[in-house]
Amino acid sequence: MSGQSITDRITAAQHSVTGSAISKTVCKATTHEIMGPKKKHLDYLIQCTNEMNVNIPQLADTLFERTTNTSWVVVFKSLTATHHLMVYGNERFIQYLASRNTLFNLSNFLDKSGLQGYDMSTFIRRYSRYLNEKAVSYRQVAFDFTKVKRGSDGLMRTMNTEKLLKTIPIIQSQMDVLLDFNVNANELTNGVINAAFMLLFKDAIRLFAAYNEGIINLLEKYFDMKKVQCKDGLDIYKKFLTRMTRISEFLKVAEQVGIDRGDIPDLSQAPSSLLDALEQHLASLEGKKVKDSTAASRASTLSNAVSSLANTGISFTKVDEREKQAALEEEQARLKALKEQRLKELQKNPTTDSSPVSTVGGTISSAPAIDLFSTPSSTNSTSKAANDLLDLQPAFQQPLPLSTTSTWGGFTASPTPHQPQNSRGLNVDFDSVFGNNANANNLDSTVLPACVFFQ
Template identity: 85%
Template sequence: MSGQSITDRFAAAQHSMTGSAISKAVCKATTHEVSGPKKKHLDYLIHCTSEMNVSVPQLADTLFERTANSSWVVVFKALIATHHLMMYGNERLIQYLASRNTLFNLNNFLDKGALQGYDMSTFIRRYSRYLNEKAMSYRLVAVDFTKMKRGTDGVMRTMSTEKLIKTLPIIQNQLDALLDFQANPNELTNGVINAAFMLLFKDSIRLFAAYNEGVINLLEKYFDLKKGQCKEALDIYKKFLYRMTKLSEFLKVAETLVCFVGLYLLGHPQ
């Protein structure tokens, strides 16, 4: 039996009548059903980000509208859908998000009327702050750190000293916002928060890779730095070591979740 509420079905029917395929897909991706957004709806929205006849601002605004809902499930899934599109959609979506003066304003969000409402509202506030920081990073450097070319000839390994010193603190801020999600295994209790956590896990691996390569580049240049730059580089390196510890704790939680999902799938073959 479907977990969609009568409200979800009514909203989808309204969009069908008005001919708004994007609004209908967003509605279906952000139902009250306590599970992550369905892949088919996310895939359709990803496709839309590359269609020149689709208005990216309209798509983004439709997702923003869903975060005004009072239900933690709907709001959380709207954030997950947005994050998914930032990761896998056409770059023009994140360009648009980065161009906005404000993105998600959910610092005071609280769902008092639902099971798990208080707990999940905390994670919604943290998750929205990370997405805001991800968009801000793009706004500052015009690149998504999780998608940049890596390796010895990659962006961070070939970056100049001056640019490294400006860029690494931006990566630090984004990684801090990600690690501030701070979920432990006992709090990953449903398919919605698990879907969000898996996206954060994927971002953390790619973000840290860029961060690590930037620090390696900076250390290789260390003995050629000016006195003031040496102090900045040392400070960046100390902060890097601290974040390595925090990331290892985050990855332990991720490992637990991945093992749990694997065991679940073994016991529930498709």
């Protein structure tokens, strides 16, 4: 199967009509094409999780709805898209998933359409179980183990004993479900499962790094713990040794499928003498007879073990930092490409709207600016007001000059001559009113009768 199916095209068209951009993008990210979700669609969904006006429950429900499809391709890609948003999206997304009672109910999923459907259905059930466990872990501790601060002052290294003994089992449960994906190199045969495996690989590195730092903190506190705490701590450490073997096998699969050797961390096993020292210390607290061991020998054994585990943690941290640096360089390259594309567009289509200079036929012509404070020309002053009102010419009339001998206290003006009326109505002489052909005496003669009338 290759290319989008008719169903994919119809569904995308329906969402285009309804105007739901998120639903349309989810549909395009989870098509029947046997390939991982496209990066441009995942980037858009990540951006949506960062927008405050986007309804996160609606986005999550749209992804959940796609998992009800009968095609293993659509369901697998829906799980991959959800996992991608849990890792790289805004924390609001995983917070909402953690608040739900149930996420993916795919424990009985089976695609009977073909042999490949049978094979991939097994991994879909395992993958959905891990995503459920990842959300449950967040609900229990209120943070994502793959995103916690690491180092000597990190969260797992500075956690107190009581909280540490409750937190490490949660990491162990999540790590167990992740490793239960249990895929071999010859089973990674298509782009859909490969995309899911890459996300699981990155989660495994970060999760084990937090797990490793929790164990270092546990060992540093072990010889100061109470008897019950030492018993729980010893059990946790034994499970940790088992999981180191399983994570080593998981990393071998990653190397076999072509992941760069520099992106795969090195695992350093703690000395076996440490386990003996831990067991003897617990036995001494229980009152059993044990071999005598000096404090110096115990301190030396503990120091060697912590140093070995610290080297493992450094190796995991370097891999994570290289991944972040690669992502940063990729974003910078994309930004540079967008800038270059924009500059080319501006060079091809220069903007001329905001410029008063117009270029027509290769010549440059500039409209003369209007001087609002200059004295109008004689041609403008002699034009009639009626024509000026109709033609809307930008010429301003000069204010009427006032006679210095004519004041409101005493008038020296001659009466205004009577203007004859025609049969059509009042005939107004605009030249006399607006002062085009009138002098100061004409103004006084016009104003005088009105003043005498109001007296």
